[in-house]
Amino acid sequence: MSRVARVVDELAPSGIRKFFDIVAQMDDVVSLGVGEPDFITPWRAREAAIFSLERGYTQYTSNWGLIELRREVSALLARRCGVEYRPENEILITVGVSEGLDLAFRAILNPGDEVLIPEPCYVSYSPTTRLAGGVPVTVRCDVKDGFRVRPEALQAAVTQRTRAILLNFPNNPTGATFSEADLELIAQIARQQDLVVISDEIYSELTYDRQHVCLASLPGMLNRTILLNGFSKAFAMTGFRVAYAAGPADLVGAMTKIHQYTMLAAPITSQLAAVEACRSCETEMEEMVAQYDQRRRVIVRGLNDLGLECQMPAGAFYAFPSVESTGLGSEEFAEQLLREERVAVVPGTAFGAGGESHVRCSYASGMEQIHEALRRMERFVKRLTPPVRRIGAAVSLGLCALLSPSTSASADELIQLPTADRSTAPTAGYRRRFNGPNEGYGTITLPATRLGELLFRYYDREDGKRRAEIGGQFQVLPDGLVTPGLSVGMWDVGNNGPWGRRAFLVLTKNLTPFGQIPIPKPFERVQFNIGAGTGRFGGAFSSVRADLPGKISLIGEFDSRRLNAGIWLRPLRQLTLKGELQNGNPYLGFEIRAGL
Template identity: 60%
Template structure:
């Protein structure tokens, strides 16, 4: 009976399609998980040490709502050096409790009841629920593997209505690893200007770009003040558990987000902020080493999927592969559940990221080469059992035989 007291929007929202499979994997002994969206590297020692030193120095109190000024200054310096974008540390930066909070704040600051949010799919599982919790209406804009999982301006144009207010972008993409070339992003930018759309650009995987350049949406002509740029430390600096991110944007957007932040979270943990400051100042070498390792694993994983007969889109960024499993005759959820139970390998069904993800799975290669090797041996057995196309695949031992570093 108490369910009747709940907010109707909350009642309608489904639990995360990722978490259900994480829970199933947690109940299985001997599991190899390729489902977790976090680096398998430990936060570098000098970053952890900076946190411990901060604690020894008594940094245990609240900070300014926007975050420590020294960290905001370092964020703006890093953004200027890395992207060529200049922001004011006093009123155009907000330090948040991970990029997840930054996303929630951005949507709540901009979206009014009934406003439509364009959400290119496949996409991160939080985008639609967070849009709806903000009072908006999420409008999915599907992409396809044939188009490289890139969103096209003409597809967005067809989805625009008089109520459309926000475009939510994420490139490099979770779950596909797709990246967007400059020319295609420029076409999207022209549409946003013509239709007066606010853009929320989730670029948490920006540093994990392996092919070509990462084009930050806010750097495109006329997009700097129209865009709320979300970034953080979880992926590129291996700091998922520290829960530290940030948002950059014009003073109106950041001021509104800070107002909500004041009444809900107050500030990000001071210890995490001090660690983030150290990561920005001295963490580039470790980040580059981690990116090189991910790039190496990416090549192994894509080849292993293709060799076992599961066509795999070549991801240009992030640390996910998104292979096509339709030749097995199983749905994405059937494939995932049976793989866990029969071979003790955990991946995520593609439909958790939108309907157009059906027929695919998300496989994280943020795992050791040893775990990847064993996982692909198991997956090869599994695929060969269920294959209905009549074509055999080579063994997934190729994950180790695909070449040296």
């Protein structure tokens, strides 16, 4: 028989432990796996702690916590959340929100009572419920709802035994938060079913683009909400372990009863530092929030550019992108990324249902580290072509070969030559010759897996005939810093024998700002392509594309038969206007790209 209590024995080990162990053996890890601020506690608060030690403040405090601190917390909550709590008996200073959570569950749960917990969520909610004798009932939140719990789902999970709802907003790991209207729908359920809501609002100050709405500020909620908050995230004071619970006197009184027997009091040094934080560190806190806000936009843009779809988090400091496009599960992705590129992220599955296919990327890291992590992730994602997907791409190319109509398309003067520059979103474009004969062509390009693309073209030829062309190309090697990219493709393949005249092979060299080869001024990006092909791309060909600041690109193409040049303008991310000289003939056109 185990010497360990059954309830403890049965607790699942933390899902992130494994990652911690791998990371511990590695150097040079860029970690996006950290759930705490990278800022150091504001000096005023640290200095207050030092001064308190010098003056000999080393005793127990009241079980409730220092009355000065409870008064400051009361004032802070009134000022920033618009809720009034009496410092004497409605606020308890705890050792972190973790303790507050434990106290709250123990104070309200009888054995077998159920707690509704929306997932994905912080790792400790279910275990703490169990340790308090309760039964966690998780309610899955979906990416399509922006990871906000649906009130119907919550309602449907209510039973006779339901005692409480646990809310965490802004949310770790998804960054989702609630508007007042969202909260009101949840509050209605709590009022109708007479439930207590334990509201973990530790990330409340880290709310962007809008004001955080405190659940207790909603009508009728003050008396049934246990608000948990603290100093760790807003004031970067995680190691001080100081937080607070605020709520109706009976519940907070019950929590204090447990606290006095189990914890006695939060450390006085930390409490005095927290007093100073409330009094004089709000400006610094707001500056930290402004920094998180900037990093948030950078990381979300970066992840989306990599094809890892990510919603803009409304709060906290976590981005929660989907890794579905890579074909890997969240744990596989996190582990391979760590081993191959030494970037630590936390798999979404560590946070429960709804976290599959997602990873949590903390942006509580300096801007340079975020950029470095994104660069490494780019290399990783580009390299990732699971065998299954390769076969998929080959099959789609083969299908193109079989399905393409046997017509002869003659628009030989096509910008642009094949490159290894894959489109990541569907595009549709049209070009028209504006002198001479009535001639033009439309193009639709669809991404086919991450490294391939399918192409459809339709021509109005100068001889009045209409033709369609279909094809695809597939990137064999991504264009890395050192290695050139390699891509193969076939266009109009059915035209002259199945594998004959329209196949091509391209080598590309992409000079990016992160590459070793400096980019000549004033260009922002230069890409060279060289290739060889048969049929329309007969012989050797080469092209260069250079991006200037101001969203202008210059294109030049050359092969044995022709010389093309073009200038492209991108007034919007989704729109490109094209002016081109193809074999001496002027064309005007545009291209529209779907999505961001």
